[in-house]
Amino acid sequence: xxxxxxxxxxxxxxxxxxxxxxxxxxxxxxxxxxxxxxxxxxxxxxxxxxxxxxxxxxxxxxxxxxxxxxxxxxxxxxxxxxxxxxxxxxxxxxxxxxxxxxxxxxxxxxxxxxxxxxxxxxxxxxxxxxxxxxxxxxxxxxxxxxxxxxxxxxxxxxxxxxxxxxxxxxxxxxxxxxxxxxxxxxxx
Amino acid sequence: xxxxxxxxxxxxxxxxxxxxxxxxxxxxxxxxxxxxxxxxxxxxxxxxxxxxxxxxxxxxxxxxxxxxxxxxxxxxxxxxxxxxxxxxxxxxxxxxxxxxxxxxxxxxxxxxxxxxxxxxxxxxxxxxxxxxxxxxxxxxxxxxxxxxxxxxxxxxxxxxxxxxxxxxxxxxxxxxxxxxxxxxxxxxxxxxxxxxxxxxxxxxxxxxxxxxxxxxxxxxxxxxxxxxxxxxxxxxxxxxxxxxxxxxxxxxxxxxxxxxxxxxxxxxxxxxxxxxxxxxxxxxxxxxxxxxxxxxxxxxxxxxx
Numbered sequence: 001x002x003x004x005x006x007x008x009x010x011x012x013x014x015x016x017x018x019x020x021x022x023x024x025x026x027x028x029x030x031x032x033x034x035x036x037x038x039x040x041x042x043x044x045x046x047x048x049x050x051x052x053x054x055x056x057x058x059x060x061x062x063x064x065x066x067x068x069x070x071x072x073x074x075x076x077x078x079x080x081x082x083x084x085x086x087x088x089x090x091x092x093x094x095x096x097x098x099x100x101x102x103x104x105x106x107x108x109x110x111x112x113x114x115x116x117x118x119x120x121x122x123x124x125x126x127x128x129x130x131x132x133x134x135x136x137x138x139x140x141x142x143x144x145x146x147x148x149x150x151x152x153x154x155x156x157x158x159x160x161x162x163x164x165x166x167x168x169x170x171x172x173x174x175x176x177x178x179x180x181x182x183x184x185x186x187x188x
Numbered sequence: 189x190x191x192x193x194x195x196x197x198x199x200x201x202x203x204x205x206x207x208x209x210x211x212x213x214x215x216x217x218x219x220x221x222x223x224x225x226x227x228x229x230x231x232x233x234x235x236x237x238x239x240x241x242x243x244x245x246x247x248x249x250x251x252x253x254x255x256x257x258x259x260x261x262x263x264x265x266x267x268x269x270x271x272x273x274x275x276x277x278x279x280x281x282x283x284x285x286x287x288x289x290x291x292x293x294x295x296x297x298x299x300x301x302x303x304x305x306x307x308x309x310x311x312x313x314x315x316x317x318x319x320x321x322x323x324x325x326x327x328x329x330x331x332x333x334x335x336x337x338x339x340x341x342x343x344x345x346x347x348x349x350x351x352x353x354x355x356x357x358x359x360x361x362x363x364x365x366x367x368x369x370x371x372x373x374x375x376x377x378x379x380x381x382x383x384x385x386x387x388x389x390x391x392x393x394x395x396x397x398x399x400x401x402x403x404x405x406x407x408x409x410x411x412x413x414x415x416x417x418x419x420x421x422x423x424x425x426x427x428x429x430x431x432x433x434x435x436x437x438x439x440x441x442x443x444x445x446x447x448x449x450x451x452x453x454x455x456x457x458x459x460x461x462x463x464x465x466x467x468x469x470x471x472x473x474x475x476x477x478x479x480x481x482x483x484x485x486x487x488x489x490x491x492x493x
Contacts, residue, residue: 065218068354070358071272071275071276071279071355072271072274073271076215080217096218097217098218099217101219101279101347101350101354104354104357136335136338137334137360139363139427140364141367141368141371141430162261162265163265163364164267164268164269164361165268166264168272172264186361188357188358
């Protein structure tokens with residue numbers, strides 16, 4: 001039978017654990033958010049919007065849940081390794097990185113700060129991801145009508161050179177005003 | 189931080205991170221891979237292998253264009269498309285390995301199976317041919333796969349649904365890319381048009397197989413898990429015709445209505461209905477793919493890189 005003082009201590013222990021867990025979660029979240037993307041090191045994982053959850057159990061165990069950007073994005077392995085290394089360095093001995101596939105990542109999850117950093121680095125940030133109407137996915141035969149502003153000179157006189165670029169998430173564009181090519185994070 | 193050499197600078201805290209592509213981990217880590225109630229694990233594994241092998245072998249054929257593409261931009265585009273498909277293949281093969289309870293990893297399935305154990309449609313194993321033929325094949329593949337994945341996104345199996353929902357976004361880009369080239373070549377010069385027509389005609393005998401359902405597909409479709417490929421034909425034809433109209437081309441069988449044999453002409457090893465890649469019946473072209481794709485894993489069992 002549990003006596004009152006013992007019950008009180010148990011409650012206090014639980015409360016202490018809850019506080020530690022909350023504090024630990026905040027620290028772990030901050031550490032995880034600061035990890036950068038290996039292919040776009042100017043962006044943190046928070047900027048990129050791939051961090052779904054950071055949870056701790058109060059005993060130094062952290063579970064980070066991430067959503068991959070592209071099915072074959074080779075940076076995912078590096079991101080997982082970086083998350084584990086950063087959290088271990090911050091004192092979390094036991095780190096698990098989980099994948100969450102659904103809902104799929106969209107460039108709409110890139111934060112305002114992320115978009116600003118992209119533009120400052122000469123990479124045109126994505127516009128809104130195409131809204132999906134009912135019925136089959138529409139075919140796009142014509143070059144995109146939406147104008148992407150040149151991140152160097154600001155001109156809207158730009159054209160798409162290739163919808164595929166140096167990484168899965170970027171397309172190659174050219175500015176007709178300043179004649180410079182630039183990368184554009186394509187909407188997905 | 190200073191480094192003595194570039195390797196050290198790249199490596200950071202260890203060899204595992206010195207280049208992307210090393211230290212691959214389970215692409216389904218932390219994902220609940222329990223099969224939906226009432227669904228046979230063997231069927232689910234077989235179905236994941238079908239869609240996974242389609243993506244894996246198509247990816248390999250596209251990778252063959254690396255260092256051979258007509259322009260750098262096309263090489264980059266084809267490599268990106270191959271990478272997306274490889275990612276889809278990894279998820280699906282990992283799922284197959286877990287669903288059948290056999291404990292095989294994605295690598296075991298990709299690198300240690302022989303051709304008769306592959307379940308891909310024969311369209312994807314065919315040799316690339318010239319650029320026009322490769323674009324014709326990629327268009328056919330992407331139009332078909334997009335229609336398939338779009339429906340599969342509503343699967344009762346949450347993993348298949350998630351892989352499909354992601355794949356829809358990716359394959360939509362692949363389809364637009366291939367469509368753009370088919371239009372550019374078909375509605376281009378007299379010479380490019382001729383090559384495009386030949387490319388389409390060469391691929392066409394492999395199209396019929398895409399819509400022939402396998403019994404596993406039918407069983408799982410009834411269970412709300414898979415897509416019956418025979419349901420995809422109308423959308424496939426509509427989208428393909430939209431591209432071919434813009435390219436001023438016609439479907440190779442459309443010009444000769446009533447000639448049932450028209451679609452059977454072409455390569456001698458065109459798949460007869462009911463005995464195609466889904467049953468493990470492949471041409472020698474798959475052996476060629478596997479002899480390259482599996483060479484390192486077979487020569488150095490258990491090697492990691």
